Amino acid sequence: MRRRDFIAILSGTAATWPLSARSQLQRKMARIGYLGAGIRNVSPNPRDAFLQGLRDLSYVEGQNFMLVERYAEGQQERLPELAAELVRLEVDIILAPTSGSARAAKDATRTIPIVMAASGDPVGLGLVAGLARPGGNVTGPSMMNTEIIGKRMQLLKEVVPGLARVAVLVNSVNPIHTLFWRETELAARDLGLELQPIEARVPEDFETAFAAATRDKAGALIAFDDALTYNYRTRVIVLAAGCRIPALYGYREFPDEGGLMSYGANMASHYRHAADYVDKILRGAKPGDIPVEQPTKFDLIFNLAAAKALGLELSPSLLARADEVIE
Numbered sequence: 128m129r130r131r132d133f134i135a136i137l138s139g140t141a142a143t144w145p146l147s148a149r150s151q152l153q154r155k156m157a158r159i160g161y162l163g164a165g166i167r168n169v170s171p172n173p174r175d176a177f178l179q180g181l182r183d184l185s186y187v188e189g190q191n192f193m194l195v196e197r198y199a200e201g202q203q204e205r206l207p208e209l210a211a212e213l214v215r216l217e218v219d220i221i222l223a224p225t226s227g228s229a230r231a232a233k234d235a236t237r238t239i240p241i242v243m244a245a246s247g248d249p250v251g252l253g254l255v256a257g258l259a260r261p262g263g264n265v266t267g268p269s270m271m272n273t274e275i276i277g278k279r280m281q282l283l284k285e286v287v288p289g290l291a292r293v294a295v296l297v298n299s300v301n302p303i304h305t306l307f308w309r310e311t312e313l314a315a316r317d318l319g320l321e322l323q324p325i326e327a328r329v330p331e332d333f334e335t336a337f338a339a340a341t342r343d344k345a346g347a348l349i350a351f352d353d354a355l356t357y358n359y360r361t362r363v364i365v366l367a368a369g370c371r372i373p374a375l376y377g378y379r380e381f382p383d384e385g386g387l388m389s390y391g392a393n394m395a396s397h398y399r400h401a402a403d404y405v406d407k408i409l410r411g412a413k414p415g416d417i418p419v420e421q422p423t424k425f426d427l428i429f430n431l432a433a434a435k436a437l438g439l440e441l442s443p444s445l446l447a448r449a450d451e452v453i454e
Contacts, residue, residue, distance in 0.1 A: 207235065
C-alpha cells in the first residue's frame, strides 16, 4: 500500500472515532481561574505552591493549562466582582483558596467547579454540605482554623505570664472572622481572658489598631488569619515589636520574618494539595463527590530573638513541644 493511501485511510477512520477517543488526542487547554484575596506580588506567594503542585502532576503552563488571575489586593469587598469576571470569562475551574474568595466564587456560579485551599471552616460557612460529601460545586483541602482557636489562646496564655487582656486583630469583611470570633469568645471565657477587638480592613488601619491595643493595655495579641494581614505581615510584625505586644499568628511566615510565634497548618502544602483536586476535576470527577480533607498536623513555631526582645522566657517544656525554634 502506498503511503499516501494509508494516510487517507487513517484520516477517514479517525473521522469515525468516538468523540471521547478523539478528545484524548486533542487535549483541551484548561483555563484555571485564580481568585486571590491578596496581592499579586506578595512573597512568598501561595499561588506558586499551587503551580508547583500542577507541575508535579505534569501540567505545563501554556501547553495544557493557562492561569487566569484576579486579585482583590487585600480588599475582601472586591472579591464578588472579580469572581463574576472569571465566570464571564468562562474558565473551566476556579481556584478560590481562601474563605472569602470561595464564598464569592460560590455566590457567582453554581456550575463551574471551585477548589479551595485554605478555607477556615467550609461547613460553617455553608460552602459545602459536609466534609465527606461536599455536594454542589465546591471542594478542596481546608485549614480548619476554627478548630484550633482555643489551642492558640491557651498557647498565648502559657507564653505570657499573668495574661489578662488579649487584643484580637480582625477584618469584619472577611466572612470566616465571624466564626473565628465566636470560637475566640468561648476560649477566652474558659481561660478567664478579656478580649479587645481591633479592626484592620485596609493597610492604613494597622497603626490605629495597634495604638488602640497599646492604649487599652492589651497584654498580647492574636491576629486572625487574613490575606491583608499576611500581605502586610512585615508592617504588622514591626508594629507588634514597637508596641512590645507578644503576638501569635496563624502562618509560619510570621516567625520566619521576626514575629514571636505561629500555630497552624502549613499553608504552602495546602496550596500544593489543591492542585490534586484540580487535576481530579479536570479528569472528570465531580467536585461534590471529592471529600474535603482536613490537616493532620499543626505546626508550633517560635522565634527566640523576638521572645528575648519582648523579655519573655519560654519554658523548656513549651520549647520541647515546638515543631521548630528559630534562633
